[in-house]
Amino acid sequence: MIVHFEPASEEGIASVVRSAAAERVTLAIVGGGTRAGLGNPVRTDRTLSTRRLSGIVSYNPAEMTMSALAGTPLAEVEAALRAKGQMLSFEPMDHRPIFATSGEPTIGGVFAANVSGPRRYVAGAARDSLLGVRFVNGAGELIKAGGRVMKNVTGLDLVKLMAGSYGTLGILTEVTFKVQPVPPAAATVVVSGLNDAEAAAAMAETMAQPVEASGAAHLPESVRGRFLNGALPDGAATVLRLEGLADSVDLRAEKLTTALSRFGSVSRLDAEATRLLWAEIRDVKSYADGTRRALWRVSVAPSSGHQLVAALRLQTGVDAFYDWQGGLVWLRMEADAEAELVRRYVGALGGGHASLVRAGDNVRASVPAFEPQAPAVVQLTERIRARFDPARIFNPGRMAANK
Structure with missing residues (x-):
């Protein structure tokens, strides 16, 4: 039976830790418990x-x-x-x-x-x-x-x-x-109908413009309807957020619309729609489907995200959308987790970090949740942990790799 502690003071927490260290028993550290399921499952005392x-x-x-x-x-x-x-x-x-x-x-x-x-x-x-x-x-x-x-x-x-x-x-x-x-005004410029490679080019063009976009994401047609209750324009949506003073936002939106019109149809979302959309992008609403299908969070160079997805689609069933100008790819696998395949392609595209955020218990028990590190990094990490937690009582199965 797992014993649960909820101390109400720092000294109470320290007392529980000292007891665990003396008895050589492990501790699972939790806050609100909202990320239960992240990491590799390891039994704690x-x-x-x-x-x-x-x-x-x-x-x-x-x-x-x-x-x-x-x-x-x-x-x-x-x-x-x-x-x-x-x-x-x-x-x-x-x-x-x-x-x-x-x-x-x-x-x-x-x-x-x-x-x-x-x-x-x-x-x-x-x-x-x-x-x-x-x-x-x-x-x-x-x-x-x-x-x-x-x-x-x-x-x-x-x-x-x-x-x-x-x-x-x-x-x-x-x-x-x-x-x-908090920025006093916000708007989102939407370019519709682009494929993943075209969207990467449009987001790169946005970064080259003096418009200071605070958000750049691409929602392919497979996920577009799951955002804003399907209210985005038809076709894949490349979305660029602008924030600041109202007059500045209007001026920058006009400049960006002109610059991106060569890519496709351009429209604009108001402040409230902008707030809702980016909260849904933030929380990965498209894959909040109540399942435990394998979900990867992959960080790569912005120019490589769409190449990763294209390569994976030749080998397996995968759905995806892009944040951080294409540098953050959320991948939901349709069947197997395909960890070796995902990480091999990430390495081939210049490297990055692939974290298995969600999966069934059997997969989580067999696949490293976080990106495996180089031997020198592992050795350094172990030396640091030995100084901070010599008895190895804290959160077994969770190693930091969040980039």
Whole structure:
């Protein structure tokens, strides 16, 4: 029987960790439990949740920084920011739709998994907004790193190291991060009817224009109808988001429409449709189908995404759409996970990262969920883990590879 702990203080968390280390039993670290199913399944002896360690510690809208306990619901953080016209610029994805999980995403879980959305390619990942952390290591010691201002560091950057570590190095108890103003206006330019290669060219053209697109995605015809309740124009949709002052958005949309008209029919979505569409892209709504069909998250060079999908389609059944100007490919396999095939093609196209986000239990038990690392990287990772978690009690089966 697995024993479940929900301490309400840092010392309570440290006490549970010290006991686990002394007894050499493993701990599964969870926040809101919304990413259950991510990683390779490994039996653990005990579960430790941070959900009772909740609350906003400090918020300074003028300095655009916030500190919050790790178990604070993401919704609570975003509501406080929204009341002051601010936001998390990296747009953290909500994993509940694709995993069919419940619970509430937590701010600690967001940074522990380095969760980022469509704005990541211009605003950076979650780790780029993280200023400071407090965490409990595998010896049950409380560690503090960073602060409330961004500064240069030398040597080992503990703040960045903890972001994306999936609870394998320590248990986050408090995070301090920077926030950004909410853009006052937004619109989406839609180019209809392009195939994947044409869409890649159109997105590259957008990046070359002085329009500062904060989102660039391509929704092939196979998925287009699953977004905005099918209200997008007919044909595959290449969507480009513009944000800023209203007059600036209008001017840039006109420039972009002119530049992209040679590719196909161009239309425009208003602010509300833009908000809804990019939330659905962020949360991968097209594959929130209640199944456990294998779902891959592949990060490659933007010019290589459509080539990867084309190569895979010659060998197996696959559905896909593209974010980050084509550099992030969401692949849903129609039958087998085809891990060797996916990773071989990623390597042949210059390298990248292929993470198996969702799959059935048998597949997850046999396929490495995260991109296998080079031997030198594995050795370095093991040395770091040995320093932070010498007894290897934290989150067995989860290794950080979130890019």
